[in-house]
Amino acid sequence: MLPCAKNCGNKASMKRPKTGEAVCQNCFYAAFEDEVHNTIVKNNLFKPGDFVAVAASGGKDSTVLAYIMKLLNERHNYGLKLVLLSVDEGITGYRDDSLETVKRNEVQYNIPLKICSYKELYGWTMDEIVREVGRKNNCTFCGVFRRQALDRGAMLLEVDKIVTGHNADDVAETILMNLLRGDVARLQRCTNITTGAEGALPRCKPFKYTYEKEIVMYAYFKKLDYFSTECIYSPNAYRGHVRTLIKDLERIKPSSIVDIIHSGEALSIREGVKMPTQGVCKRCKYISSQDLCKACVLLEGLNKGLPKLGVGKSSKVKEQLAIINGESNGDNTRKRGCCGSGGECQSNNSPEAETMKCCSSSTKQSKRQSKKSQAKARLAAEKTAPPPDLSEVYNERDADEEFDFFGCGGGTDLLQSLNMDDEDDVRNTADPGDIENLGQLAGRLLHKRNNAP
Secondary structure (H helix, E strand, O other): OOEOOOOOOOEOOEEOOOOOOEEOHHHHHHHHHHHHHHHHHHOOOOOOOOEEEEEOOOOHHHHHHHHHHHHHHHHOOOOOEEEEEEEEOOOOOOHHHHHHHHHHHHHHHOOOEEEEEHHHHHOOOHHHHHHHHOOOOHHHHHHHHHHHHHHHHHHHHOOOEEEOOOOHHHHHHHHHHHHHHOOHHHHHHOOOOEEOOOOOOOEEOOOOOOOHHHHHHHHHHOOOOOOOOOOOOHHHOHHHHHHHHHHHHHHHOOOHHHHHHHHHHHOOOOOOOOOOOOEEOOOOOOEEOOOOOHHHHHHHHHHOOOOOOOOOOHHHHHHHHHHHOOOOOOOOOOOOOEOOOOOEOOOOOOOHHHHHHHHHHHHHHHHHHHHHHHHHHHHHHHHHOOOOOOOOHHHOOOOOHHHOHHHOOOOHHHHHHOOOOOHHHHHHOOOOOOHHHHHHHHHHHHHHHHOOO
16 A cells, blocks of 8 residues: 655555545645635635625535634635525425425534525425426526525525635536637636625635535545435536546546636726626615526516526517517517517417417417428539538538438438438448538438438
């Protein structure tokens, strides 16, 4: 067995995922705690006398955070007053069990606990929301509501700051998510160790540079009481795909996580780029860059029987809200009940929800007709056009899913999708999984089909 890299005389019992050092448990504890302390001090996260709410879910991150905050507060005399703040989303079989863990932590760490619930704040539980919206977009609702619920609970407690258990993996995932979405505003903010400083309640991330694996190892070796079951609705979350990518990168190069964080910190926005201005929601007075905050828009949809109202681009949401509320939106020709396409809606005298459904279905139908017309025109042009440049075929992705080669799976599936039987072409490709070869094959088969008698 290797000796501890810290030259303490003990045998190494583990290898740190972050640095690759072989260390004993005691040296790991010391290094882990010192790194969190240095992060707090270097970034001036607290000042003596602060009343701090620890966001506690019962999971590994928040449990270790509560333990570390109490430990460092006593060891280094931060002078903080701590309180545990939990949110009950109303997820049967998940949150009710995790809250039992938080209640045990309250006794174990001697820190008072405050629990806020979605039902009290919004009139809905997540189980009820999922029954309305399905499992595709439920994380949008939970993320928005949970963030606001934490702030509302903290305001009731009159705390100075909130600390969350977001670790280095979480920050790296958020950077990539905002990068893939092209969300410049959030991409600029998400790397900050303290967010919301311009508002009433700043949020701090003491674990910003702490790896998730090391948090798990610390909780395991310290035998901390935490809840490890994943949320039953989270497997469908968009973040899950980015998390898989991050784990693959970490497996290849462990420093990938902190490298992504440093890259996000180094990004800057060019002067002259218009950024959303932060204001307050006209309805609930919560911080928002729109007239209505996201939570109010989502609640509006739920309460009016249109659960997917707030899911999508803000411009479309504004348009739909104007129709629901009977506003002209500056266009005198576009009245309630009008589909906006020159024709009158079939349900002019119907309730608002029915009017919205009619307008929405009419718009979708016109878009489908437009796509079909474009596809037919494209096929007609291809029949009379010369053979395509096969070297560029794989770069062109058809707008209509009906003719999308990249959705066919490749190989024999590609032939079946084109209703042809030319397996020789498949065998002649150097690699059936190679996109360029499949693109060339698709081009040849499409040309052959279009010119067939």
